[in-house]
Amino acid sequence: MRALIFKLQRLLGYVLGFLLFYKPFMFFNSFFASFWQANGFHSLHVPCARIPISRLLSGDWGSSGPVSLFFCLLLAVVSFWFGPLFCGRLCPAGAFSEFLSTLLPKKYQIDWGKYVPITTLRYGFFAGFLLITSLGFAYPCAYCNYYALELFIISIGSGQLLLTLLSLLAVFFLANIVFGLFTQGGRGYCNFLCPVGAASSLLHRIGQLLPGPFRMLVNKSACIGCGKCARSCPMRTISLKQGKADIDTDRCIVCGCCQIQCPTQAIRYKSNITKEL
Ligand code: SF4
Numbered sequence: 001m002r003a004l005i006f007k008l009q010r011l012l013g014y015v016l017g018f019l020l021f022y023k024p025f026m027f028f029n030s031f032f033a034s035f036w037q038a039n040g041f042h043s044l045h046v047p048c049a050r051i052p053i054s055r056l057l058s059g060d061w062g063s064s065g066p067v068s069l070f071f072c073l074l075l076a077v078v079s080f081w082f083g084p085l086f087c088g089r090l091c092p093a094g095a096f097s098e099f100l101s102t103l104l105p106k107k108y109q110i111d112w113g114k115y116v117p118i119t120t121l122r123y124g125f126f127a128g129f130l131l132i133t134s135l136g137f138a139y140p141c142a143y144c145n146y147y148a149l150e151l152f153i154i155s156i157g158s159g160q161l162l163l164t165l166l167s168l169l170a171v172f173f174l175a176n177i178v179f180g181l182f183t184q185g186g187r188g189y190c191n192f193l194c195p196v197g198a199a200s201s202l203l204h205r206i207g208q209l210l211p212g213p214f215r216m217l218v219n220k221s222a223c224i225g226c227g228k229c230a231r232s233c234p235m236r237t238i239s240l241k242q243g244k245a246d247i248d249t250d251r252c253i254v255c256g257c258c259q260i261q262c263p264t265q266a267i268r269y270k271s272n273i274t275k276e277l
């Protein structure tokens, strides 16, 4: 029952994310655009955090509109103090690839952590993204899983699937088929390629240097090393060290899947100054 309620809560969060950011609803845009009297609110690009991030090194991030900058600020503050809640509780693009991964048995899926150092590649790609987009060598929307999902939905609805830009179809295939359906946990794109996720996790990590911010914490004395949390983690960010679960804060999206699966309630989402752990 507890697991069912949790699944329902997660689903509602992603539906809310869809209503806030995707066409035809875009409630986030319409509310803040009318608030700031900004024009052209009816686009996924308006609140996009990826575009200002791509301009960080060039110093041109200020040219993004007020809705986008407000969203970035919100994302930064929440990630710093509470972790990447947007990724784990709201992002419909991440949820979609995660859902696809549930359709295939694990034996047909890739456990990337066995073959490559995910965290190193994640931040390596993020550094490359900052560099090449700031120098103008690449357009951040060209490999956006968020935009690819929107175009995919629109193009199906309008019967113009083949007219969808090839690069975005390729991104859709990579994000949802290779890194979703055929990846254990279904969050391959989030792990390797998403600059918004990487920036959020980086802020989460920096937040942990201070007393107070929240994170997923493992009570080692309550952990029996069953590994259920590791198998349920969509980001595959939990490993067993000396028979105890260990969470890599550099990739945890505070989705809570591990917490709900733990038979001894050893995992909690708490402030890092919590004494009992
Ligand atoms: S460690 Fe837990 S909260 Fe973090 S991503 Fe994995 S399942 Fe979600």
Ligand code: SF4
Pocket (backbone or CB within 6 Å): 218, 222, 223, 224, 225, 226, 227, 228, 229, 230, 244, 245, 261, 262, 263, 264, 265, 266, 267
């Ligand atoms: S599910 Fe709970 S008891 Fe099992 S390894 Fe994870 S933290 Fe430990």
